[in-house]
Amino acid sequence: MDQSVAERRPEPICGMNTWMPVPARILDVREENFNTRTYTLQFVDEEIRRMYRFTPGQFNMVYVPGVGEAAISISSDPGSTETLDHTIRLVGSVTRAIQRLDTPALVGLRGPFGRGWPLSAMEGKDVVIVAGGIGLAPLRPVVYWLLHNRDLYRRVVLLYGCRTPEDRVFAEELEAWDARGKIHVLVTVDNATGSWTGPVGVVTSLLRRIKVNAERTIVLVCGPKVLNHVAAWNFLQLHVPPDRVYVSLERNMNCGFGRCGHCQYGGKFMCRDGPVFRFSEVADVFGKEEV
Amino acid sequence: MITPTAPAVPTAAKPKLAVYKFSSCDGCQLQLLNLEDQLLDLVGAVEIAYFLEARRRELPPPYDIGLVEGSVSTPEEEERIQHVRRDCKYLVTIGACATSGGIQALRNWANIDEFVGHVYAQPEHVSTLETATPIAAHVFVDFELRGCPVNQLQVAELLSALLVGRKPNIPTHSLCIECKRRGLPCVLVSDNQPCLGPITQAGCGALCPAVGRACYGCFGPMEQPNMASLGSWFTSRLGYSPRKMKQMLRLFNGYLEPFKQASDHYERLDARK
Amino acid sequence: MTATVKIGQQLYLSCSALDDMIQALRGLGFTVVGPRVVDGVISWQTLETAADLPRGVSDQQSAGSYRLVDGEPELMFQFVVGPDGPKRYFFPASLRLFEFHVSQQNFVLDAGPPQVPKLAMLGVRACELAAIAVQDRVFGIDDPTTFRCESEPYYSQTRQESLLIAVNCTRPSGTCFCAAWGTGPAATHGFDLALTELRDGFLVQVGSKRGCLLLEKLPVREPTQAEIELAEIKLERARERMGRALDVRGLKELLDQSIEYPEWDEIAHRCLSCGNCTMVCPTCFCCSVSDTTDLGAGSQQVSRTRQWESCFTHQFTYTVSGPERNTIRGRYRHWLRHKLGTWWEQFGSSGCVGCGRCITWCPVGIDLTEEVRRLRERSQAPGSRGPTLRPGEVDHGPVSR
Incomplete structure (x- = not known):
């Protein structure tokens, strides 16, 4: 394609x-x-x-x-x-x-x-992907895309967190992506069960293990509400500009194309204008309750 | 309030249905029998394993779906509901008595011996509890259908939804939405009638407003009802006394929160006067 | 019969000829729909003759109160909007979309989509024309970017088939504020014909080719200069007699910055979250499509129904982790901010047209114009803050509420 x-x-x-x-x-x-x-x-x-x-x-x-x-x-x-x-x-x-x-x-x-991830805005940038739990699912197509078009992008890092090693989705692929050397994959878990010897802690704790060059980094975040908020804030604190932090959010949806009203998020229809938003687009309501 | 979730009704064999009666008038069970057009389908879709009002045959438990009508008002019922819960995978209370205690719960505010003495010639033969309480006060209830009586379309929707694993389309919002969808004139705004629609759960199809009458709340409180706001509109604008307010709230679902709390509030106001 | 009628022309139609108009429309295959007295309110119903119109009836509206009263016996349109209007016909409260069954390979259609009616709307008020224009945008009726699978075919087709005969308001009600938005009291565009009621007839303005064709079948004459002037005076007077006022300047910005205002808590004490305002609002478009099965066929035989929904219900924003808007405060705030603020961002206009229905039909008389006034006072109060976060101001850590 x-x-x-x-x-x-x-x-x-x-x-x-x-x-x-x-x-x-x-x-x-x-x-x-x-x-x-x-x-x-x-x-x-x-x-x-x-x-x-x-x-x-x-x-x-x-x-x-x-x-x-x-x-x-x-x-x-x-x-x-x-x-x-x-x-x-x-x-x-x-x-x-x-x-x-x-x-x-x-x-x-x-x-x-809906609107997906900013593939062309990512070009020539370091891409940091942050996913929590099943939040990796909407990011998996991006990973495929990056692997197919690896030359267009600079460093690619995937930070993934979930509750336990057994909760990892696409577990084998995570290892394979990392093994191919084209993407740096870091996985952390909340609870280290079984033979897990990797990092333990929330996803954003992995930020200590990577170097973020705010000048040329673009961030893609998808996970539970709390992770979306915390991750977005963390990258903003690292001086990544708000128009290069992207989050995928979630609401109750019924129609899918902005006609039924259910998924409104501030002035946005999650289904039509999202689910992926540039932070700067939603900054006025981001983190607010009941908007 | 019980949040509707998808039940786990097995899909293999025909699910077994049990219908139980506690202290009640049988009106809700009748709504089930009144399904008429759908009754044949119902018998085709589920195995009616225990339904004394409809058939003499009883199949042994466990049952997949149990519908319970009536409140717990006697020592015998208090014990029996525990067995019912054990026998049914998915327990649904049907009607105001089962979900709120019903009209008989009015005795919860009175002296039971006095009542019994007035009503029965030989009160010593009557074995009863001090209170009439909803089923959920005794056992965990999976879903509830409101109303005095229940709406038969809701009974059919509940059972159809359980059979296919759909979240039952049983709204918990105000009656007003249902009333307005039907295009009925608002009897409160256009006629000053003391309509409880704005705090009452939908589901009846706006029966009373359809005949130009105020809703008297037989479906009980809606999700997050604003009792105080409607109450003060009724008392200050429409001139209803606290006593009248108490009576309106205590008709069918008076023992169900937050109707209970509000009616107690108006009772205190009334006593203070 | 007159000669050719042109768009923009004004003509005079006698009161008695109104029935000719209704019969002509019926003759053309239209179902004529308009105001009628039903159980003490003006409701939009099918009209068979001009005698079905509420002649001699007037209305008194205030916050949380509506009454029909006797008006001048010969006048036909001395009332304004009732609880419903044309919306119910273009966007029905409940619409069975289709029925199908599941076969080995496919979903096989058994019934639907619903028949599209051919409607002539008689007595559409200027605010309702504005509301129809809003809903046209909401449903993407002329939007070239709308893909087939994102269209609302029933709405679009019903709208395109329909004829709109407006009636200008010469007597606004106690809750009207269309003048604030400039959406009334006189219809300026979007109609096929617009009538202004004079004592024994109507000054008719022609708005479309279809309007011309209809008028050509009717006994109209050139109006006198006095009739034209009388109509103008009546409308000018109506503009001055709005029951409510709303300062619409900077409303969008006001609501943008209002998220944390304490006024919302106060409104939440009064708001019943009953949804009446959304049900009577001529622009509210929220709906849900849900599946119905019957006991017999189970999931093999399915029908899908679209119903009006309200953002005031708990289930409206239901997600696995609970409803997004879990309090009445949050739901009222969403409704008002959407209606007056974020609507601009979504559809390029306000979602409010000033019809006043939400004020009249609120069971506890919550008044949108009054709430806006309070928010505005807050915004002008010393120490009131704008949005707590703006792009660039990012070092605060997560915002608390």
Whole structure:
């Protein structure tokens, strides 16, 4: 996939009607940890399979007939859209319903929606990726993108934190990415269980282990609310300018394209203007409760 | 308030349904039987394992879904509800009696012996508790359906949702939203009627406003109701006395917070006068 | 019958010819919808004849109170907006989108999408025209960047099929403040025809080609200079007699900086979070689409329904970690800041058109204009702070609330 395609907002797909999801088949299910699985999906319709494009950081509304939809980011390689991955943690009724399904069941998809990570703004920069828990899922397509286009970027560091070593998602890939030497991967856990000998502590504690050149660094953050806040603040304190700190946030979503009102965050529609925001865009409401 | 979450109803065999009666008028169970069009589907979708009002046959526990009607008012019920909880994976209280204690909970503010003495010729044969209490005061309840009686569409929605694993579409917001969606004129604003809609949970389909009457709160308090604000509007603008306020709040769900707290407040105000 | 009618032209239509208009519209296949008295309020309903209009009826509106009263017996439009309006027809409160079943390979459509009605709206007020224009932007009706899968087809099609016949307000109510926004009392654009009621007829302004075609079928005549002047005077008087006033200057900035004002706590004591204001607001667009299954077929047979939703409900912002806006303070603040402030950022206009419905239909009479006045006072009070954080001011660590 060439650069321009990744930057342009791809046209979302839907059925005969805006609200009609498109059927996709579950081809594969992989356990990530005790409550998270990665589903590999493929559109039943070959035409849609060919047409479908997404940019890293975008999401689909994943639908289980009769149960409902949930906004779930796409976690697979943006360069190969023959199949799509969704990494899904069991949290509510829709995700529970998805986890009851197995190959070759049908789910529905609408999307891709939203604005993804700033691939072109990252060019020529040091890229620091900060992820917590399942927050790595929407960043995995970025990692693929970086690996495919490694020459366009300077140093790439991935800081990842989760509760225990067993909670790591894409555990094998984390090791493989680091082993290939193109990306520096640092992982920390809250609790060192089993044979873990790596760092222990919150993700931002890994900042001590890297050198951040504020002049040429761009930061991508995705994790639980607290991590988003703390990580963003930390980088700002390291003098990374607010327009080079990007966070992916979360809200209740219903339509996916800024018409239903649910996901408003200050003056932004999370689904249409986000979920990835430049810090400077949301500085007036960032960290505020109930906005 | 019980937050609706997705239940884990097994998908393999037909789930077993049990329906229990505690102190109540049977009206809520009747709503289940009144499902008419959907009753056949219901029998097809679930195994009716225990429902004395509908059929004599009883299947042994455990049951997947238990619907409980009525409040706990006697020593026998106090014990039986523990068994019911043990027998049911997913326990749902249906109706005002089961979720709030119901009309009979009015005795919780009175002397029970006096009541019994007035009503029964031979009060010594009556074995009863001092209070009528909601099921949730005794055991953990997974979900509740409000109303006196429950709305049969909500019963059908709850069961359909449980069967497919959907979060039941049972709103906890104010009745006003339901009323306005129907396009009904607001009886409070346009007619000064003491409508409890703005603090009452939706779900009845705005039955009373549809016939030009004020809502009397049979679905109980909505999520985070602002009792004080509506209360002061009623007393200062519409001229309702504290006693009248107490009576309005204590009709069906008086023993359910925060109706209870508010009605106690108006009782104290009334006594002070 | 007159000769060709041109856009922008003013003509005179007698009172008795209003029924001819309704019948002509019905003849053209329109369902005519307009104000009618239902259970003590003016409600938007289907009209069959001009006799269905609330002739001789007037309204008295104030914060939390609405009454119909007797007006001058021959006048047809002496009231203003009631609790509902055209929104309910373009954007129905509950709309079954479609039904489908799940097959081996596909989701197979069984019913829907819903039939699009052909509506003639008679008696649309200027504020409502403004509100329709707002919702057109919200639903992206003419937005070229809207992809097919992001459109609201029912809204767009119903709007495009519909005819809007406006009525200018010559008698505003106690809660009206359209003059503050410049959205009324006279309709200036966005209508097919706009009527100003005089004593025994209407001065009609033609706003579109379709309006011309309709008027050509009706017994209209050239208005006299006196009639034109009378209409102008009536509208000028109406502008001066608004029941409420709102200083709209710098509102967006005011609300931007108001996040931490203590006024929100005070409003939260009064606000019931019942959602009435959002339900009667002609621009509120929040909705939810949800699935319904029946007991028999389970998840094999599904219908999807779109319903009006309110940002005042707890479930509206529900996420796994609980609702984002968990207090009445947060929800009221969101509503008002959105309506008057962040709406600009999203849709390039205010979300308020000054119809006053939220004031009248609030069960405890919370008055938007009054709340704005209080916020403004706070912003002008010494020591009031702007936003606690701006890009660049980054060394404070995480902001507390």
